[in-house]
Amino acid sequence: MAAQFGRRLRKGAATTAVAALAVAALSASQGPGATADDQGGRPATTGAETSPEAAAGTGGATGNSPYYTDLPPLNSPSPSPTIGTPASRGDTATEAGIPATVLDAYKKAASELRSAKPGCNLPWELLAAIGKVESGQARGGQVDANGDTTSAILGPQLDGNGFALIKDTDNGAYDGNSTYDQAVGPMQFIPSTWAWAARDGNGDGEKNPNNIYDAALAAGHYLCRFGWDLSTQADLNSAILSYNHSQDYLNTVLSWLEYYRKGTHEIPDGTGSLPGNRSDDNDSATVTPSPTPPPSVKPSPKPQKPETGTPSPKPPSTTPPSTTPPSTPATPTDTVDHLEDAGTAKLTAQAGDAFTERVSTRAETKAGAAVAKVRIRFTIVGTTDATFTGGESVATVVTNSTGVAVAPALQAGEKTGTFTVRATVVGRSISGLDYTATVAERAADTLTRTSDTALTCVPGGEFAEQVEVKATYDGEVADKVAATATLIKSALDPTANDKGPYFKDADGTTVRTLTGLETDANGVLKLPKLYADDTTGTFMLRITTAGGAALNVTLTVAAAETSSPSPSASPSA
Structure with missing residues (x-):
């Protein structure tokens, strides 16, 4: 030190x-098998060094x-004291x-x-x-x-x-x-x-x-x-x-x-307690003194050489060391009076997406002047799995020359709803600044079939091809989007049909509405097999997603066409 x-x-x-007693338990239960010599408690060589540095004698x-x-x-x-409360040494x-x-x-x-x-x-x-x-x-x-x-x-x-x-x-x-x-x-x-x-x-x-x-x-x-x-x-x-x-x-x-x-x-910075005892206090080494005496101690002036024939003057009195700690210049942090929003736009994102906007905060003096080189801590507060880039819920940024600190980008999790990003000044107890962020459910605005094959079936049979659609949002893949599939009466009547094509549940029971569906990582949703009852005609399957995307798929149930018999040969003349 x-x-x-x-x-x-x-x-x-x-x-x-006292120190020996305090660490005895740790020495017995946790310490490796090293022995101490007489050099301030440093270990003697035992052949049990734990790193190349120790083996080489470099001292780590x-x-x-x-x-x-x-x-x-x-x-x-003890529970955290109020910031600014005076504390005594050893408390x-x-x-x-x-x-x-x-x-x-x-x-x-x-x-x-x-x-x-x-x-x-x-x-x-x-x-x-x-x-x-x-x-x-x-x-x-x-x-x-x-x-x-x-x-x-x-x-x-x-x-x-x-x-x-x-x-x-x-x-x-x-x-x-x-x-x-x-x-x-x-x-x-x-x-x-x-x-x-x-x-x-x-x-x-x-x-x-x-x-x-x-x-x-x-x-x-x-x-x-x-x-x-x-x-x-x-x-x-x-x-x-x-x-x-x-x-x-x-x-x-x-x-x-x-x-x-x-x-x-x-x-607060600068208010921590300083230890008093060092490991070299019991050995014979002399610690190299500081090049400059501490500011609070004034060196004694040298006595002046008396002039010939004059009585020796009394040695000048020395100024006792000051008991008042030296005053430290105000840091930029000390001058911050409040935080202001620096133009943060509305914070919204779909679940799983990155927020396009970032929290921006400005540190100001009481007069409204910008304060540079101040550490601003951004903390995500509330019931959410959203994080900053990198997976952390806390980030610290230094204000720039205009007093502005911009938080890292926010990444939405799967939990929807609102949460708060709180900006505070590191080392100060002034009020923080809160920003509300909202995570909406994943959504799609467009659905398209991945195939253009006509979907047909004979009465009492099953459709040969399963319905498969792809969801997108603003032209990008919309993954993990909730969807519903319903066999409806018509494009004008979206109520569930009671006849025609149907799905089956795990027990084989007829089902004409499927909920809890979700697109995969590529935005694709593949529906279960479709079956037909004995009713013929044209039917409609409607697929909808969160966000308002909808697609109607036509299904046809018709009897199989019978081929005409070949004409018989004319009788011989």
Whole structure:
């Protein structure tokens, strides 16, 4: 972890004993067979390494950099507090809260992994647990709307002095150190790992280890390599150990994973609690100090050299450290007063189709000015199986230079009716903006026969050809459209006929109306066989669909024609 996270806190024997007791159960029941040496709880070589990185001694994603050892509260998370409510350090609700943008990044990364590597079964709570022990959730959510940390997060230089020895691999490009590597960003990747694990998680075209979206997605892919299935305990342990090969690290991450699984909630960015204890507090290494003192601490001025013959002046008094946290400049999110509709058209679609219109929202100040670079969260609310493109019910979009965020396209499911798309500002508790969307039943506007063969039958017989029609809507195939077939009295009298052609049900009973029919994937509907009673004449079959399409099909029942006998030969003369 970065030295600027705070002054090192020396833990006494009592604290160490408490931590040991807290993780003992996890160590016994879940931890792999690794032993710990005296280097801050890092495992000694046992021949049981779980990944190529560990076997090669590279220390996984972080280079075995220090991490926060604080354990979650013993009590389960409390119900979500009201946003903006002051919270004290160590409070259960505070510990369970995750800054809005950071939480969004974890969930977005897990969602992408569900599509990219479905067999991995990565829970977003695992990313949250690792983010907690690596950086205290990006220093309590000190990130902007794009997910960039407000300042770089750097671990100590890995110079072999109490840490692994990893000489510079990036010429200082990521960590600013051209001599030794340092873990970088909220997920604490060492540069050599970031070089191949990097991902662009927020779609800005960059792969930045100090961006929580990029780092969370990279961490997800890192944990899902080697075909691991994180729903199994053995693979979960292996993945966590490959991130930082330490038994204590495994137990700490598992503790936070279990805690977050019991419940968590969103809190405003920058209001998260910071851990206080780190894994390097008990070893002899000296953490590399921050290049610049924290803003709240003023360095003591140097005493002036006394002039000859004059009494020595009293040393100047030093300004005590300020107890008031430094003021942070207002972010674009802070200036948002309300959301306005940005010209969203009527949202309607047939079941199974994509909506042609998209939800568009504008973030504005109190004066009505546009606010750019604000994260807008779109959430599908209500009893529906509609989703955004990609199968998700939640999507987050950053407003553009005109303050507008356009949600991904909506995809209708099979459930008809109305639902709501709610737009809210990530990190703010201002009122959301609701949009109503409607899913109508599948429909057809045209029906045509797939054959032009005349449909005829003799009395008491069966028609040789089954009736088959194709349904379309606006010229496109209309699949899964509900249909009804009825043998009617005439084109002018659509009531069911009581004589003439008929269908049979499973018991062989005469049926002249069929309901619950549905076109197939190609829009085709093939009716059951038709039979004729003893009545001759011309009859009508009407087929109708949802949406108003209708087609009348003529059926003819007539006696078979008899051939004339051949004339007999004339008698011989």
